[in-house]
Amino acid sequence: MFDRRPLQALQHQLSTLAERSLDRHVRLAVTGLSRSGKTAFITALVHQLEQAGLQQARLPLWQVCASGRLLGARRVPQQHHHIPSFGYEAGLAALSGEPPAWPAPTRGLSELRLELRYHSRHPLWRHLGGDTSRLFVEIVDYPGEWLLDLPLLQQSYAQWSQQVRKQLAAPELAALAAPWLQLGSALNGTSRYDEALAARLAQAYTDYLHAAKAQLGRQLIQPGRFVLPGEYAGAPVLQFTPWLWPAPEGAPGRESLYAMFEQRFEHYKRHLVAGFYHDHFASFDRQVVLVDCLQPLQQGPAAWDDLAQTLGLLLQSFQYGQSNWWRRLFAPRIDRLLFAASKADHVTPDQHGALQALLESLTQGGRAHARFEGIQVASQVLASVRAGQFHTLTHQGKPLTVIEGTGLDGTPVALFPGDLPIGRPDAAYWQAPIQPLALRPRPWDQTGPMAHLRLDQALEFLLGDKLR
Ligand SMILES: Nc1nc2c(ncn2[C@@H]2O[C@H](COP(=O)(O)OP(=O)(O)OP(=O)(O)O)[C@@H](O)[C@H]2O)c(=O)[nH]1
Ligand SMILES: [Mg+2]
Known part of the structure; x- marks a missing residue:
């Protein structure tokens, strides 16, 4: 006799698939x-x-x-x-x-x-x-x-510190970081943990991050929770900085500031970063x-x-x-x-x-x-x-498309922002970069x-x- 079971199973699978879909x-x-x-x-x-x-x-x-x-x-x-x-x-x-x-x-x-x-x-x-x-x-x-906390997951505390050291080779960043670096200038690998100093260092480092973002438009601002702490404002887990001073030789002493910063960095990664991405992403x-x-x-x-x-x-x-x-x-x-x-x-x-x-x-x-x-x-x-709305006019006998809109301060704007480079902008581009434009949404x-x-x-x- 004809066995209907495979057919029924197939029908069942199809309808489950369809319902899901x-x-x-x-x-x-x-x-x-x-x-x-x-x-x-x-x-x-x-x-x-x-x-x-x-x-x-x-x-x-x-x-x-x-x-x-x-x-x-x-x-x-x-x-x-x-x-x-x-x-x-x-x-x-x-x-x-x-x-x-x-x-x-x-x-x-x-x-x-x-x-x-x-x-x-x-x-x-x-x-x-x-x-x-x-x-x-x-x-x-x-x-x-x-989002910028994600790359931290792949770095050790020493590697991250090294990355920041490299960034600070840029004089404009080093100038902004000077108060933080100065605050830690007497530190070395054996300096003992001191709660008040740790908090002051973290604050000075956070000030540096804010300044690099606001004054120089920098994006590589890590750890992200330092500038936007959310519910962690003031928590010890946000009180560490990269280590730009002489590092310990061998394993850091248990009571040292370096060891505490390293532990907090690892805790930050494990609980704040991985936890957040695991829960929401x-x-x-x-x-x-x-x-x-x-x-x-x-x-x-x-x-x-x-x-x-x-x-x-x-x-x-x-x-x-x-x-x-x-x-x-x-x-x-x-x-x-x-x-x-x-x-x-x-x-x-x-x-x-x-x-x-x-x-x-x-x-x-x-x-x-x-x-x-x-x-x-x-x-x-x-x-x-x-x-921005596009509008073509005649400029010196030639058609020119301009952008019209209203600036953030309410002033009317009509300009040709300029040509974009294709690929990494070269020196010639920086001679005549595009015009800054920040428009209000249209009514x-x-x-x-x-x-x-x-x-x-x-x-x-x-x-x-x-x-x-
Ligand atoms: N002209 C124009 N400006 C835009 C547009 N989308 C965003 N902007 C500008 O970019 C700014 C930032 O946009 P948001 O959407 O707040 O950016 P975000 O990625 O959510 O920023 P965060 O919340 O700080 O991470 C806005 O305040 C606008 O000035 C757009 O489609 N056209
Ligand atoms: Mg947003």
Whole structure:
């Protein structure tokens, strides 16, 4: 007699698969250095998604929307009740305020969950799910400063100290670090632990980090919790610094300041850094890395080299392969990775190709590695919220595209920011760097979604295949 069991098992497997596929989840990691545009990106994404089902969407490159299959998107309660919710209302209120303003810098962790409803094209899904399929998207926002703690996980205290020593070969950094270095100038490998001195050294080092960031625009600010401590403000785990004075010969004495700093560094790595990534960054499916390539191009060669080094360190620590420590620790299953040059409305459209080439040269190592691991990788330029408008005029008898908008102080701006270099900027570029531009968001009349640049291209890459 005909045995039906294999057929039934197959049917069962198919329907389980289909059910899973009807109610699916994507965890999207939005990563990037501080001020790279993460919060603006998340706010704009939610805004565009919420508007996509309601009014005339401005997302032609996102197929599910362009083909009219997207029914809508809404925020739904997140799954982790102890984590603050992403401040979407506050961000949108700032963007649509009078005058419009950017969302505030992020001070801590927050989370957001979206439900997207759409008509699936897949006959089986349609059959099983009726008319509507659902996709849940989870996003986490956090200060970019904390991301820079990741590379520390691969370093010992001595290696990290050595890295800082090398950085301080730059005279402009050494000048800012002078008060901290001076405070420790009498220290050596046998100096005994002294609580008050440890606190003063940590404070002086933190002051240095703030100054390097604020005055020189430096990104390589480690440890990240020193500048944004969150709930750890004042805790002993933040009271250490790299050791730039004579180190102990052999193993450090148990009572020594060096030993205490080393222990705190290890504790910081193990509990604050690894714990944070394990709790919040495990099991991401998709990742976007936002990079502001423009700001260092206005600041000078040292700021550019700093960005290149910082991104290099960061991308090394996003190890996606099967066998490495990152995989073992966080078990990510990222299968798509998008690199995006943010704030593309700050350059004229003819420069977008050059901006993408710059982004690709900065992220080359990380992209190659991810591809090798079988991850789909893409890069693009985008503006989450388009503050600059492009306008072509005639200048000395020739057409010239300028950017028009409103400066952060409210003054009208109309300028041609200049040409971008392709690849690492050379001496000729630094003779005539691009003009600094910082625009306020444009007033939003609330009759349709806000203007953006290529957010739909990003959505198609990050979510398109999940909405077929
Ligand atoms: N013109 C323009 N400026 C942008 C855009 N996105 C971000 N910015 C600018 O970049 C700044 C930083 O953006 P955020 O989204 O706060 O950056 P972030 O990565 O969340 O920064 P942290 O929270 O400090 O890590 C904003 O205040 C804006 O000035 C954009 O699409 N266009
Ligand atoms: Mg932010």
